[in-house]
């Protein structure tokens with residue numbers, strides 16, 4: 001019998017949310033293993049053996065460990081129900097939104113980054129930085145395209 005998937009994640013992780021939404025939509029069962037990012041559990045030796053980058057989510061599928069939310073989601077893109085529209089343009093806009101979130105927004109306001117900014121400056125600078133990263137991505141692109149992409 002095939003071993004159940006194991007998902008290492010944290011309840012406040014946006015990368016974890018999209019994986020959990022996908023697995024749930026696909027009706028895929030998994031064992032949930034919490035990694036408390038605020039307590040620094042992502043840097044525990046046992047977890048670093050699973051994901052040396054020290055980030056969640058990490059999906060263990062037998063011998064294979066996938067440590068990126070987009071890769072996990074795409075691995076589950078078949079069979080039905082589809083996660084993306086069949087229309088070419090809508091599909092492209094969906095990829096665009098996914099790419100902007102995963103490379104243009106999330107990394108700029110990741111825990112490690114904002115902790116570094118806070119350490120080098122102050123709390124106000126950190127909030128301004130996060131707001132700017134999120135606002136730019138959402139208003140500059142995601143909201144602009146929301147009617148055409150779905």
Ligand SMILES: N[C@@H](CCC(=O)N[C@@H](CS)C(=O)NCC(=O)O)C(=O)O
Pocket residue numbers: 013014015016037042054055056057067068069070102110111112113
């Ligand atoms: N590209 C990765 C990014 C993973 C990532 O940065 N996860 C964040 C939580 S959303 C994390 O684990 N941060 C830990 C830290 O910054 O120490 C993905 O989409 O899965």
